[in-house]
Amino acid sequence: MNDTTPDPDAFYSKVNQAFPEAIEDVIDFRGERTLVIRQEFLREICLFLRDDEDLLCNFLEDIVADDMLPEYPRFAVNYHVYSIPNKQQLRLRVPVDDPDDGPETVASVWPIASWLEMEVWDLMGITFKGNDQLRRLFLPEDWQGHPLRKDYPLGYEEVQFSFNWEVIDAKKPYAKD
Amino acid sequence: MTDGAGTGENDKLTPGSDIVQELTIEELRAKYGSGLTISSEDNMLLSMGPQHPSTHGVLRLLVELDGETVVNLAPDIGFLHTGIEKTMESKTYTKALVMTDRMDYLAPLSNNLGYIMAVEKLLDVEPPPRAQVIRLILTELTRIASHLVWLGTHALDIAAMTVFLYTFREREYLLDIFEMCAGQRMMASYFRPGGLWRDVPEEFEPAVRKFLEFFPAKIADYEALLTRNPIFLDRTKGIGSISAEDAIAWGLTGPSLRGSGVDWDIRKATPYLGYEEYDFNVPLGSTGDIYDRYWCRMLEMRESLSLVEQALNRLPDGPVTIDDWKIVPPPRSELGRSMEAVIHHFKIWTEGFRAPEGSVFQRIESPRGEFGCYLRGDGTSKPARVHFRTPSFVNLASLPILGKDVFVADLVAIIGSIDIVLGEIDR
Numbered sequence: 001m002n003d004t005t006p007d008p009d010a011f012y013s014k015v016n017q018a019f020p021e022a023i024e025d026v027i028d029f030r031g032e033r034t035l036v037i038r039q040e041f042l043r044e045i046c047l048f049l050r051d052d053e054d055l056l057c058n059f060l061e062d063i064v065a066d067d068m069l070p071e072y073p074r075f076a077v078n079y080h081v082y083s084i085p086n087k088q089q090l091r092l093r094v095p096v097d098d099p100d101d102g103p104e105t106v107a108s109v110w111p112i113a114s115w116l117e118m119e120v121w122d123l124m125g126i127t128f129k130g131n132d133q134l135r136r137l138f139l140p141e142d143w144q145g146h147p148l149r150k151d152y153p154l155g156y157e158e159v160q161f162s163f164n165w166e167v168i169d170a171k172k173p174y175a176k177d
Numbered sequence: 178m179t180d181g182a183g184t185g186e187n188d189k190l191t192p193g194s195d196i197v198q199e200l201t202i203e204e205l206r207a208k209y210g211s212g213l214t215i216s217s218e219d220n221m222l223l224s225m226g227p228q229h230p231s232t233h234g235v236l237r238l239l240v241e242l243d244g245e246t247v248v249n250l251a252p253d254i255g256f257l258h259t260g261i262e263k264t265m266e267s268k269t270y271t272k273a274l275v276m277t278d279r280m281d282y283l284a285p286l287s288n289n290l291g292y293i294m295a296v297e298k299l300l301d302v303e304p305p306p307r308a309q310v311i312r313l314i315l316t317e318l319t320r321i322a323s324h325l326v327w328l329g330t331h332a333l334d335i336a337a338m339t340v341f342l343y344t345f346r347e348r349e350y351l352l353d354i355f356e357m358c359a360g361q362r363m364m365a366s367y368f369r370p371g372g373l374w375r376d377v378p379e380e381f382e383p384a385v386r387k388f389l390e391f392f393p394a395k396i397a398d399y400e401a402l403l404t405r406n407p408i409f410l411d412r413t414k415g416i417g418s419i420s421a422e423d424a425i426a427w428g429l430t431g432p433s434l435r436g437s438g439v440d441w442d443i444r445k446a447t448p449y450l451g452y453e454e455y456d457f458n459v460p461l462g463s464t465g466d467i468y469d470r471y472w473c474r475m476l477e478m479r480e481s482l483s484l485v486e487q488a489l490n491r492l493p494d495g496p497v498t499i500d501d502w503k504i505v506p507p508p509r510s511e512l513g514r515s516m517e518a519v520i521h522h523f524k525i526w527t528e529g530f531r532a533p534e535g536s537v538f539q540r541i542e543s544p545r546g547e548f549g550c551y552l553r554g555d556g557t558s559k560p561a562r563v564h565f566r567t568p569s570f571v572n573l574a575s576l577p578i579l580g581k582d583v584f585v586a587d588l589v590a591i592i593g594s595i596d597i598v599l600g601e602i603d604r
């Protein structure tokens with residue numbers, strides 16, 4: 001099943017050499033390698049991964065945010081980075097303490113990041129420094145809250161229609177102006 | 178052609194009114210910020226969709242027009258958002274499966290496969306060989322079925338009506354095969370953790386063989402209608418081009434990426450289901466225009482046929498599920514005579530199985546591109562986090578690049594050529 005096995009040490013040793021204090025932890029699970037890195041080094045490491053002539057990580061597959069409630073730090077953002085020439089993948093995991101003070105945007109490294117960060121902000125509420133396009137993507141413009149957070153209720157709430165708007169509006173603080 | 182001209186007459190309605198709240202054009206401009214700035218006072222802002230057949234679902238495009246030329250555009254999505262990722266966190270791993278069908282409703286079995294392989298990776302189990310081969314056959318047939326819908330609607334967008342009727346006729350045959358296996362034409366949920374729901378019926382192999390026999394002639398029929406059709410060529414050649422570098426930078430995957438000549442197919446790059454043992458080619462385009470993307474998909478259908486034939490020829494006998502009652506429900510026949518089977522049956526349908534702590538990411542090549550499933554287990558029987566990297570969602574991001582400085586009519590053709598399904602964009 002280990003069909004996405006990265007070259008075990010190429011990424012780690014290279015990144016560790018270039019940024020000795022950036023890597024907090026290395027996780028190997030089911031043949032996938034995750035580098036847990038510190039938030040402030042994210043953009044430089046991404047640039048390094050893209051431009052290094054051995055690594056050539058030219059493709060950003062996905063950005064996924066995790067809510068680890070009640071752990072600390074609560075949030076983490078995962079960057080799935082892929083190298084099409086080398087056919088290798090790597091996951092960068094960035095722990096985030098404060099969602100309003102999130103990691104720097106990597107849109108200057110991979111343009112698609114801007115679009116993916118928008119999704120993360122919309123559903124998980126993690127901001128990305130330097131991305132001025134964070135807006136509601138899936139949810140309505142006036143939506144309050146970020147539904148993928150663990151403290152966001154899942155259902156069991158009365159649905160707001162036009163005929164019962166006032167009733168619910170009286171109970172919910174955010175439906176008011 | 179399009180509905181709702183940008184006149185700015187929709188005043189913001191107060192909450193509580195019985196009319197759906199809409200934004201004014203000024204608010205829209207503010208909202209999209211640098212994504213949509215009006216560069217000239219003479220230009221018109223047009224809202225295209227969400228209810229428009231050529232946007233393939235409920236996609237809304239805000240288009241800035243200079244005459245008939247698109248100057249700028251911004252996609253507005255979310256009309257089908259149902260919070261699938263959030264809902265899955267409250268279901269057991271097996272129950273969450275049924276929601277993957279509903280994302281890309283034109284290729285439900287590919288979605289099943291991506292999710293199930295992620296669950297199996299997390300559990301560290303491997304399904305038996307027969308299940309692997311049947312999975313491969315069905316996902317390749319799904320690829321053909323999905324490409325048939327794409328071909329029909331894409332041709333319909335550029336006013337070639339006939340193809341649509343033909344492709345849906347052949348797709349119907351494939352849906353009958355899926356129904357034969359799973360009991361459902363579209364929302365199959367046929368792949369389960371540890372294997373398949375049940376073995377394929379006896380009629381499966383003859384039905385697929387019959388399809389292999391008659392389908393090549395059908396592809397020739399479609400090509401006779403389109404490939405050298407001068408109207409089709411005029412509408413597709415040299416329009417909506419994207420270079421290989423841009424395609425990679427903007428995250429395009431699947432035939433939309435390979436149309437630009439980038440040789441990246443997950444079935445070759447990081448093989449799963451034993452794709453490395455099969456002999457098939459990855460069709461590539463060169464210029465990355467609509468025609469190249471069309472041509473890649475047409476060739477892909479033939480490659481899929483060859484894959485299905487190779488897989489059928491090597492279809493091994495044996496069980497289709499692993500022999501672990503912690504993960505796979507015990508067979509019905511055991512329930513009457515084995516106490517353990519009853520206990521396992523009860524446990525698996527009430528609590529489900531527990532997956533270990535850890536995160537996995539599984540990517541597969543869906544008909545539209547890379548379908549990735551990120552799964553984080555926390556030791557309970559429900560996933561702590563599920564995320565889908567859906568190809569349509571990412572491919573849509575490059576639409577503002579592809580659709581610059583083209584005619585509105587060509588924009589419609591470009592939307593068709595990147596083959597989006599709104600169900601998996603909004604999910």
